[in-house]
Amino acid sequence: MMGDPSENPELWAFPESLHRGEILSGTVTAIERFGVFVALDDGPDHPVFPGVGFITIPELSWRRIEAAFDVVQVGQHVSAEFLQFDTWNLEARLSLRATQPDPFQTFADRTAVGQELHGRVTKLVPFGVFVQVTDGIEGLLHLRELTSTPVASTSDVVQAGDDFTVVVTEIDRERRRLLLSPRQGSSDHR
Structure with missing residues (x-):
């Protein structure tokens, strides 16, 4: 396709001028469901795409987003x-998100295991529920923590939108994962 350096010498020379971590600026030229094309201010033209820069959906934001728009x-x-x-x-x-502070690390800096938080159920999954405890931060509350009796589905115990008081049981900075348990369950262990 574009594998011939003689056809696009400028384009092939371009990566040699780049270093991982440097900040490049440009204009968004097209938004697709798989990502965003960017025409870089200091980059060459691209023979096929509307810009030589590309941002995948996960690299747009630290938050979970529905669409690039x-x-x-x-x-x-x-x-x-x-x-x-x-x-x-x-x-x-x-990556656009790399230029912004990661809200999870900020949250982890000011939150301790054992701390009580108030949140709202955002999503039901077969093994539990996700609870949003602050803007952009969700934690997982396992189904086994929610009920000691077997249930057919998470929705038998809780609904999206329910308010919850939870206790932080684990903060995993590497994987950006927060595990929670219900408040009443934690009082048994004190």
Whole structure:
């Protein structure tokens, strides 16, 4: 496809000028369901895509988002961190979220295991529920913590939108994972 350096010498030379972690700026040219194309201010034109920069959906935001439109618009000027050069598509993979503080690490700095938090159930899954304890931060409450009796489904015990007081049982910074238990269950262990 684009694997011939003689056809796009500028494009092939471009990655040699880039270093992982540097900030590149450009304009959002197209939004697809798999990511966002960016025409870089200092980058060459791309023969196929509307921009040599590309941001995948997970790299747009630390939050869980439904669509790229929740974060960026076509025509918006963005600054993003360079991750790597994709030699298959000849595009610079970028991260927008890397330029912003990770809300999970901020949360972890001010939260301790054993701390009580108030939250709201956002999502039911077969093995438990996700509870949002602050803006953009959700923790998992296992089904076994919710009830000691067997139930057919999580919805037999709790519904999305329910308010909950929970206790933090684990904060995993590496995996950005928060585990919770219900308050009443934790009082038995004191």
